[in-house]
Amino acid sequence: RVDLSALTGGKKVVIYGQTEITRDMMDAREAAGAKTIYEAQDVEISGFDTGKPVVRYSRDGKVHEVASDFIAGCDGFHGVCRASVAGSAITEYERVYPFGWIGLLADTPPASEELIYVNHERGFALCSMRSPTRSRVYVQCDLSDTVEQWPDTRIWDELKSRLDPATASALITGPSIEKSVAPLRSFVAEPMRFGSLFLAGDAAHIVPPTGAKGLNLAASDIHYLSAALIEFYRNGDDSGLDQYSSRALARVWKAERFSWWMTTLLHRLPETGDIGPKLQHAELAYLFESRAAQTALAENYVGLPY
Template sequence: MRTQVVIVGGGPSGLLLGQLLHLAGIDAVILERKSRDYVLGRIRAGVLERGLVDLMGQAGVDARMKTEGFVHDGTLIGYDGEMFRVDFAHHTDATVMVYGQTEVTRDLYDARDATGGDTRFEVENVVICDPDTDSPHVTFDHGGQSHRIDCDFVAGCDGFHGVSRKTISDAVRTDFEKVYPFGWLGVLSETPPVNDELIYANSARGFALCSMRNAQLSRYYIQCDTADSPDNWSDDAFWDELRRRIPEEAAETLITGPSIEKSIAPLRSFVTEPMRWGRLFLCGDAAHIVPPTGAKGLNTAASDVHYLNQGLRQFYADGDSHGIDTYSQKALARVWKTQRFSWWFSNLMHHYPGQTEFDKKMQLAELAFLRDSPEAQAAMALNYVGLPY
């Protein structure tokens, strides 16, 4: 068979690209390694930048988000027993939306179903062939049979462990990586959030984050050792440790309950260059990973989708290849800026092994500067709500 674009990966970035291309009359087949239920069962972040919120509107999938999402116009920073607020709306005239990535994915699947788009689940042995030529194709196994799709372009939206990035020749590709010496132990509980806004906390015992999915579903994290295991933490032990790390005024109002999910996520920063090789384009986690501090993972994938969608539309509408020719350059320029913010915020809020007393004093001084400086808060707010595309 033949299509215009093969999208490898049926997560939110692949689905969003497919929906935007469909609205432009561009045909795409989506290939997903896992089942639909598996994709929808993944627990991920839920803070959407203004750019992603706008893209959801462009894709016509924002109705439920507008009804069930929570608009946040600021966030809280805790340190040294106190707490202060960074007002996004005041500094940037913009907000973020708290709406779970699972819900974003569900809305996009529903839209895909409504269009009758071709989505193949549980595909195996995907191979991207001849991407550096004018005639790429993709082979894969599905339903016990081998298949081939000829296409104009391939969009690799298949995550860090997918085949797309590895398809790019080692002679062409350069990887940049920083592995952080800690992880996040996360708990999901059917309890009301401790606050209407997110609380990021730097304490003498390490980092903590109080987040939420909705009015009765909360997500909490504490910094932990990378060698730790969720099995080492009872619910009571987690709640006790969380209380010790967040400001007292929040700890006193924390409502606890049984965890319905508990896991440890490692933290890394990763970027591969370039994000295009011939007619293969990388999007999202296939090209870059950020630590979850600041919630830039899905949002940076969305900016990739924006640039690629614009480039492909320009190519098919006008025969103009400028957009796809400059895709990697445009995407990476923004990727590195989001990497910088995530790296800065992670360094500010976490404790590192071997951290000296001088290092700790510098963290506190930086936090005090952020608390007292409108200019510093404006810079943080601009990065948090999302740099313009």
Template sequence: MPRHTQVVIVGAGPAGLLLSQLLHAAGIDCLVLERRSQAYVEARIRAGVLEQGTVELLDRAGVSERLHREGLPHHGVQMALDGDVFRIDLHGLTGGRSVTVYGQTEVTQDLIRAHQSRGAALLFEAEEVALHDLAGGRPQVTYQHGGESHRIACDFVAGCDGYHGISRASIPDDVLRVFERVYPFGWLGILADVPPCNEELIYSNHLNGFALASMRSHTRSRYYVQVPLTERLEDWPDERLWDELALRLGPRAASRMTRGPAIEKSIAPLRSFVAEPMRYGRLFLAGDAAHIVPPTGAKGLNLAASDVGFLADALMEHYARGSDVGLDAYSGRALARVWMAERFSWWFTSLTHRFPEMDDFARHMQVAELAYIRASERAQMVVAENYVGLPLAYAATPLGGR
């Protein structure tokens, strides 16, 4: 391995791999370090709804050929209240924008293949990664690989190693501020090789709790139901889960639902989390290392992509023109969009889920809000523009500052 590179990227999820691909296209050297095996990374089941801006960024990175061939463009999304469904026209309400259903697993595999085809510096099973001298002018990264110790100097470190990674933990406590809300429920998800019950996603608010009908392809379906965090997978055999989905999604979806054995089943807790700032010296955080959103708004992967777009442009500006304006603005620029996505995901979760403390008044407020959205094109436009994704260059900042 070289003793110096321009950028060390910690984490080979979609954020780290996409950043590496964009930097390579600009002639910037980088090394990607991932503590997990390639098989583990490629098999992780994650999100599957890509904003148009994310698709455009994958186009720019040159890794979207299979996405355009196999992805499912969606021009609308459907919402339901106790089985009564209405549609929001994403395409018509946002001037022609839409989303694409294409699994994060597929995005990751496409990016890994692109890296391998060009012989990129991508190391899986890199252990004991540690970051040094981040506040100085010449950071260094140490790690173990293949039974040997390595040390590499670099100009910058990109922390793309997720919520539990080393990158955010390397920022001093007196610098980092953390904002968090943990929700009192989770999503029980099932992945099955059966056709979807609907041509578009259905977000359902039901007296029993939230449900989502989604898909990964024309032959693979992804469904979720809201459950208490105390639930156990063994208490949810496939048949019970299918019965609950049919009830919460309503009679039309139930009549079109094809049942089948789960190929993956899990319970995921929901949380909102933001770490500020997203820069410390020559370390830059991106993706889940800096923020987590509830999956309700389909924003996690898309926020990671927008972070990467901002950071890639800033690094290109640094190396091409010697300007650090983009690097200095990165954290504030990224966080402005992060908080907007956090707001939408929090609001959408509050609208569609049953909370333990919810009384009759709170339930009536949900019903009234959904009725208003159904009746008002302007209200639907607010949902649509947030769902398809605010522009990458969105410049608004929260009132009051931070």
């Protein structure tokens, strides 16, 4: 057990599901009187490289345009913002891992009040939660696997086989309310600013979920970008905008490193052969025995400062 709070001066991890935080943020946006356009289609952006950015979209059979000073590209990995940047202006770094996660959400009590990470000869496993009555569990699977190949009983049985006997025997199983197979990748696009366009969150970077850093990185991007925009509109100071990409990327790469390390530490990696598990066990033994190593893990896991 790694005591995150004790090793980081009282910092803690908050389980805040993406569905819940999205709903809360949109409720807050509505309460603030901000306008949100739903069901927009054929979204395009232009003019960000000439200082006159425009967003075009179709809705209700009509084409609409929104002119602005800046565009925040927060539209995810498959969104239009990064895709609208000329290939010569952007550099992309990517590693796609040779496995996936099969995930199951169920209305069953979590296996533990804390997250359980498992390195097992059959592959990685994770016991997480969405609430005190809703569990989220994952097991490492083949990248080509489909949800249809993993009925609920197979997921629960595989999870039990990878857990320690005491946890496995106490595990409460139940029917899934959601299942999915997720590929894992590390991805970074540089830079994160193109004229009046600023990429943020998954539009600019992806981390494997092993380190639980995706939402945290999106929040830090917006911290830097919002502070820069406030300074620009209040004082006419654009230095924060100029520094946005370098500041955000400095933190992004640290989180990428940590997520890559967690992923390679806990998963079965086909390319490492017989030596891979031996190196993993040595690394885990060092982690269990060294407070300094645990502190480094804890500092990164709770989130580096920004």
